[in-house]
Amino acid sequence: MGDRKRIALIGTLDTKGEELRFLKEAIEARGLQTLVIDIGLLGPPPFRPDISRQEVLREAGLELADLLRGGDEGEAIEGMTQGLALLLQRLHRQREIDGVLAIGGGQGSAMASRGLQGLPVGFPKLLVSTKVAQAGAGAYVGTRDILIAPSVADIAGLNRLTKRVLQNAAGAIVGMVQGGVIAEEEDHPLIAMSMLGTTTACGLRLKDRLEADGLEVVVFHALGVGGRAMEEFLQEEGAEVVVELAVNEIGNYLFGGLASAGPHRMEVAGSLGIPQVVTPGNADFINFLSPDTVPPRYRERRLHRHNPQATCMRLEAQEMELVGRTMAEKLNRARAPVKVIVPLKGFSIWDREGGVFYDPKADRALIEALLGNLREGIEVMEVELHINDPEFADLLYAEVKRTLELAPSHHKKTRGR
C-alpha cells in the first residue's frame, strides 16, 4: 500500500452508496488512499467495497446467509456492529488505517459509532450523522474524541447541500490524518484528576503547582462521561497518582442523577495498583440538566440552577451517609496506597457557610460513614479548611509529591496513536 495515508470509509453501501463514492473520490483527489467498508444489510452494493459486509460479519464469526435466514433484523444489526468493532481494532493494530470516516442515519450512526468508540483517543475519527441534532451526540461519542458532523439535510442523495457537508467531512478527516502525530516530548510523570467547576479553585492551584515541578496533569470533568473517560485512560495509559476532587458521580449513580459514571467509578485506580489521593469534593450534590430533567420525586428538594443545562441537587444526610459508605467500600479494595483528606468546612463552592448547599450535618454524615468504614492501612486526614481554600490545595500538593516519592511508576508511557 506504499506510504500514502489510508482512511477507512464506513457506511451502508445499499442506501448511501452515492455518498460514499463522493467521499472516496474527494479523499483520493487529495492524494490519500481509502478503504471502503460496507455495513449494509439490505440491497446489493452499487460498487464493490474493499471490505464486504460478509467479511465484516466474519470478523465476529458470523455468516450473512445465516443471519438473513434467521430473519431477525436486530440480530443482524448487532452482528454487524460487533464485526465492525473487531475489524477496526484489527486494522488499527496492524497499522492498516490512519483515520476513519463513517456516515449514517439513525441505524448506521449507531452501528458505526460503536466501532469508532473502540479506537484510542487521538486516532482521527469522524461521523457524519443525520441524528445528532435531534437525539444528541452523547450516545454516539461515548467517552471518545469522535468528531460529529451534523448532516443538516437527510443523507439521501447528492445535492448542493449534502455535497458541501460531505466535502467538508472529507476535508476534515484528511486534515486530521495529515496533521500527524504530536512530537513526543519528555515523559513527565502523569497525574489524573477529577474536577468540576465547583472545585476549580482547588484543582487549578494544585495543577499549577504540580506542573511547575515538571509533572503533567490531565483533568477530567466529572459529569459521568468524564469519570468513565478517566478510568478508561487509566486502563490504557496509566498514571502515577489519581487525585479525586469530584466524587459526585458516585451519588449520581446511587440516586439517579444524570452524571453517573456507572457502578465501578473509583474502583479502577485501586484495582490497577495506582495510588490515590481522595477528597469528598463535590460529594454534596448530584447533577441534572435543565430543570425539567429533575424527577418528580426530587422537585421539592434543595435545587440550584447553575445554568440552563445544569441543575444540581443537594444530597441529604442519609444519602450522604450512603455515599460515604460506598466510597469506603471501593477504596478498601485498592491494591495501592490511598490517602483520604477531608476539608471539614465544605466540599464544593456551594457547600460553605452562606452557600446554597451549606449543610454541615449532611457533610458530617458522609465523613462519619467514610472514615468509620475505611480499613486499616488507609491514611486519613481531617482539616479545618474549605476545599477551595488555597491551603487545602497546598496540602494536596504535598500529599501527591509524597506519594510520588514513595510509589513505583504506574505510567505506561504509551501513546494513543
Added chain:
Amino acid sequence: MGDRKRIALIGTLDTKGEELRFLKEAIEARGLQTLVIDIGLLGPPPFRPDISRQEVLREAGLELADLLRGGDEGEAIEGMTQGLALLLQRLHRQREIDGVLAIGGGQGSAMASRGLQGLPVGFPKLLVSTKVAQAGAGAYVGTRDILIAPSVADIAGLNRLTKRVLQNAAGAIVGMVQGGVIAEEEDHPLIAMSMLGTTTACGLRLKDRLEADGLEVVVFHALGVGGRAMEEFLQEEGAEVVVELAVNEIGNYLFGGLASAGPHRMEVAGSLGIPQVVTPGNADFINFLSPDTVPPRYRERRLHRHNPQATCMRLEAQEMELVGRTMAEKLNRARAPVKVIVPLKGFSIWDREGGVFYDPKADRALIEALLGNLREGIEVMEVELHINDPEFADLLYAEVKRTLELAPSHHKKTRGR
C-alpha cells in the same frame, strides 16, 4: 493578508489561553493564518488577541466597562454572544475568514455556537467542547453543519490527552478550509422535500424520477431540526418547488412532541412565493425519543417503539382535526400555487390496513378539516392510494413537473461559501 487562508480562532482567552495558543501554532505550522478572537470576560488575556473582547462587544454597540460596572454576568455573556455573532457575519461577508474554530466549556460553547450558527452551511466551522457528551449537541449545532469535537478531558491545560484532541481539531479545520469550494455545476432546478423513513418509499421514487429529468432534490429529515433547516434553506437559497411528505412537525408543535419545528412550519415557502405540493405524509403521528421521554399524559396512548431513540405516538381523531385545520390556515396564506394531494389509504408506513397506526376515522378527521378549510384557488386531489404506493409517487412527480412548467423560477442560484 496575502492569499493565504485564514481561520478565526475563538475562545475565552483568560481561561483557555494556553489551548488557543497551541491551536494557533498548529494551524500556522501548516501555512495558514489565524485571527484570534477573545470572548473572555474575567481575567486578563495571557497574549494579545487579534480582536479583543472590547472590540467584540463594540460590534454589538456595547462597552465592556459598562457591563462590568453593571455586574450582571448574564447580561455580559449575552452581549458577548451577540457581538461575536455580528462580528463573524461581518468577517464572513467581507471575506476576511475562510473557516472558524472555537473551543469552550459549557458557557464558552454556548456563546461561540450562537456565532457559528449564523454562518452558512458549507462554511467550515468546528467547535471543541467539553459539554456535548453529557448535554447533547443539538443546542450547539442547531440547524447548521457545525462539526463538534468532544474534548474527552476537561479543557483545563495542555497535556497528552488535550494535545491530541486539539491537534486533531486544528487538522480538521485546516483540512476543511483547504478542501476548497466544490466545483460549480450547471444550475439544476431545485426541489426541496420533507420526508421521514416512514414515507421513504414515496420520497425516493419521486426523487429518482425528478433527478432522471435533471432536477436536483434536497431531502430534509422532518424531526424538528430538519423542518427548520429546510425553511432556512428556502430563505437563503430558494427552490423551485417544495414537496411536503412529512408534516408531522406540525402535530409535534401542537401536542408537545419532540420533533417540533416551531410555530411557523409550512409558512415560509408560501410567504416567499414558492409553489408547494403538499400531502398529509406522516401526519398520523408525533415523535418522542426513548420511551421515558413520552409524557405521563400520553403513556396509555397508541405508541410504537421504532428504535431505542424513536418512539412515535398515533394522533387521535380530534388531534388530527386540529392538524388539518392548522395546515389549511397556513396554506391559505401562501402567495404562490399550492396543490394538496391526499392518499386516502394512509399517510405513513404504519398507517395502512394491518399497520400499527391504522385508523381511517382519525385520518378522515384530518382530511375533512384540511379540505373543508382551504380557501378557493388551492387545488385538491384525493386518490384511493396509500402514500407509499408507487402510483402515488408518480402522481406527485407529474404534479411537480406541471408546477415547474407553470411557475417562474424561485431559486436564488447562490452558493453558501
